[in-house]
Amino acid sequence: MNSYRTFRDNPMYRYLLLLVISSAIGFQGWRTLFNNYAVDVVGVNGFQIGVIQSVREIPGFLTFFVVYLLLVIKEHRFAALSIIMLGGGVLLAGFFPSFGGLIFTTVVMSVGFHFFETTNQSLSLQYFDHTRVPRVLASFKSYGALTNITVGGIIWLLSSFLPLQNMFWLFGGILILTGLYALTRDPVDKTKPPQQRKLILKKKYWLFYTLNFLAGARRQIFVVFAIFLLVEKYGFSVRHITVLFVLNNIMTFFLSPQVAKAIHRFGERTMLTIEYASLFLVFLGYGLIEDKNVATAMYLVDNLFFSFSIAINTYFQKKADHEDIAPSMAVGFTINHIMAVVIPVFGGLLWMYNWRIPFIGGAGIALTSLVFAQFVKIPKLPR
Numbered sequence: 001m002n003s004y005r006t007f008r009d010n011p012m013y014r015y016l017l018l019l020v021i022s023s024a025i026g027f028q029g030w031r032t033l034f035n036n037y038a039v040d041v042v043g044v045n046g047f048q049i050g051v052i053q054s055v056r057e058i059p060g061f062l063t064f065f066v067v068y069l070l071l072v073i074k075e076h077r078f079a080a081l082s083i084i085m086l087g088g089g090v091l092l093a094g095f096f097p098s099f100g101g102l103i104f105t106t107v108v109m110s111v112g113f114h115f116f117e118t119t120n121q122s123l124s125l126q127y128f129d130h131t132r133v134p135r136v137l138a139s140f141k142s143y144g145a146l147t148n149i150t151v152g153g154i155i156w157l158l159s160s161f162l163p164l165q166n167m168f169w170l171f172g173g174i175l176i177l178t179g180l181y182a183l184t185r186d187p188v189d190k191t192k193p194p195q196q197r198k199l200i201l202k203k204k205y206w207l208f209y210t211l212n213f214l215a216g217a218r219r220q221i222f223v224v225f226a227i228f229l230l231v232e233k234y235g236f237s238v239r240h241i242t243v244l245f246v247l248n249n250i251m252t253f254f255l256s257p258q259v260a261k262a263i264h265r266f267g268e269r270t271m272l273t274i275e276y277a278s279l280f281l282v283f284l285g286y287g288l289i290e291d292k293n294v295a296t297a298m299y300l301v302d303n304l305f306f307s308f309s310i311a312i313n314t315y316f317q318k319k320a321d322h323e324d325i326a327p328s329m330a331v332g333f334t335i336n337h338i339m340a341v342v343i344p345v346f347g348g349l350l351w352m353y354n355w356r357i358p359f360i361g362g363a364g365i366a367l368t369s370l371v372f373a374q375f376v377k378i379p380k381l382p383r
Contacts, residue, residue, distance in 0.1 A: 007136050011187035012127040015076060016120055019083050020140045022178040023116055024147035026086045029171035030093065030109060031223075032155050032245055035231045037164045041097050047352055048099055049232075053224040053344035056106045060114040060216075060337030066330045076188060079119040084179035086112030091172025094165035114333065122329040125317045126192060131264075133317055137310045138260035145252035152246040156239060200327050207375050208316045211272070212332045214369040215309060217339035218279060221362040224344050225351065226286065226299050233355060234292040244296065248303040259307040268311040269376035275308035276370035280363050287359030318378050 007013050038044045038052070069078060089109025096105055120140075128136045151171070158167055201209075230236040230244070263271050278301070285298040320328060343358075350357040 007128055007132045007139075010127060012076070012123060012189065013136065015182065015185055015187035016079070016123060017140065017143060018178065019079055019116065019182060020120065020144055021147045022083050022175050022182075023086060023113065023120075024144040025151055026083075026090045026109070026171055026175040027113055028148040028151045028245065028249075029155070029167065030090050031227075032152060032242055033164050033167055034093075035227055035241065036237070037093075037097070037168075038102060039231055041164060042099060042102060044099060044102070047348045049224070049228055049344075049348060051345055051348065052099075052102050052106055053220070053348075054342070055103050056110045057216075057220070057337050057344065059107065059111040060333055063114055063118045063330050063333040063337070066115060066118050074188070075119050075123060076186075077183060079116055079123065080179050080182035080185075082112045082116035082119065082179075083182065084112070084176050085109075086116060087172045087175025087179060088112070089172070090175065091169055093172075094168030097165065114337075118330055118333045121313060122325055125313065125320075125325045125329070126322070127189065130314065130318050134260040134263045134310060134314050135257070137313065138256040138307065141256040141307055141310070142253045145249035145256065148249035149246050149253070152242045152249070156242050156246075159239060159242070200324055201331065202324070202328075204319065205316070205324075205328060207372065208312065208319070208328070208332060209335050210372050211312050211315075211369065212336040213338060214365055214372065215312065216336035217343055217365045218362065218369065219336075220339065220343040221283065221347070221358055221365075222302050225347060225358045226295075226302060228351075229286070229295055229355065230292075230299065234295060244299060247300060251300070251304055252307060255304060256307045256310075259310060263311050263314055267376075267378060268315040269373060269378075271308050271311045272373035272376060273370065275305045275311075276366050276373055278305060279366040280370065283359050283362035283366055287356040287363070315376055315378065 035049075038049060044052070066078070073081070086109055089105050089107070089112060092108060093102070093105040096102070121137075124136055124140070125133060155167060158170075227241065230241065236244075259271070282298050282302050282305075285294060289295075316328065316332070317325070347358040347361070350361075
């Protein structure tokens with residue numbers, strides 16, 4: 001039985017929501033500013049962008065260390081510390097406008113971001129049952145999207161008179177203060193069974209691992225090369241990119257709750273099938289149609305399907321033993337970032353040969369994901 005009337009009454013929900021909003025402020029601010037900062041201020045090329053983005057994913061590849069850190073730090077406090085580190089990386093980016101500086105500050109930011117995402121998903125699956133967790137995860141995505149819209153509006157207003165470096169300082173400082181406040185809170189339910197504090201790999205979770213592996217590759221093509229295409233090839237300014245981020249997040253804000261309802265009604269396999277079939281067409285559109293308006297449309301449609309990834313975690317929760325959640329989320333994040341570390345560098349090299357190649361490769365990844373999605377089977381669970 002649920003001890004709270006709604007999931008919003010759970011102290012852990014309110015705690016995680018505060019940190020989710022903070023994470024969105026930091027990462028969206030960094031992501032919106034980064035490409036224009038890197039191109040216009042630092043002067044990087046396509047290969048260097050690939051190197052930076054590849055380095056950015058290395059901390060995600062190392063998230064299995066979270067399991068061992070949780071031996072000495074409570075998981076909810078570790079989440080707050082991760083937000084502080086994320087804020088520190090964003091703040092420092094404004095102090096080091098060079099290729100080496102971008103690499104260093106990106107790593108700091110990324111450690112905080114990836115470690116928070118791991119603990120956020122782990123705590124969400126631990127504290128909310130299978131009937132509520134889709135709505136919880138969708139709620140976080142909606143509030144994150146609303147935060148992203150706000151950040152976009154702030155950047156839009158400030159970009160005409162405030163240097164990009166100063167905006168990094170602003171967003172980083174906000175995160176550090178919020179993380180320090182969160183360290184004073186204690187939302188823990190002491191009746192929850194303890195999590196395993198060791199790495200586990202189980203055969204029955206093979207599909208969860210596979211879908212995470214492929215999702216990491218898909219995400220990188222969107223995050224790295226779709227945005228870079230708009231900036232480097234089509235000359236979009238920071239204001240253009242900000243507008244697109246705002247539009248994306250307006251769609252996410254309204255779509256995420258509907259995705260949660262659809263997962264509950266139609267099941268994870270159906271939702272993942274729709275996602276991957278659509279992404280196959282989207283990546284072909286990026287690569288085969290050389291038009292900035294089409295690229296813009298593909299970027300917006302591409303973003304629509306990010307909320308569908310909730311289905312991977314809800315599928316796992318229904319298959320998993322409760323004590324496996326924290327270590328398995330750490331392993332899942334690590335697997336997710338295997339391709340994420342490799343793709344930006346090799347994709348950057350291929351980009352310099354022909355910009356279409358990363359997107360054609362993305363279409364192949366989407367098609368492979370579509371095949372594996374057909375293996376998703378959900379056990380019967382009490383409602």
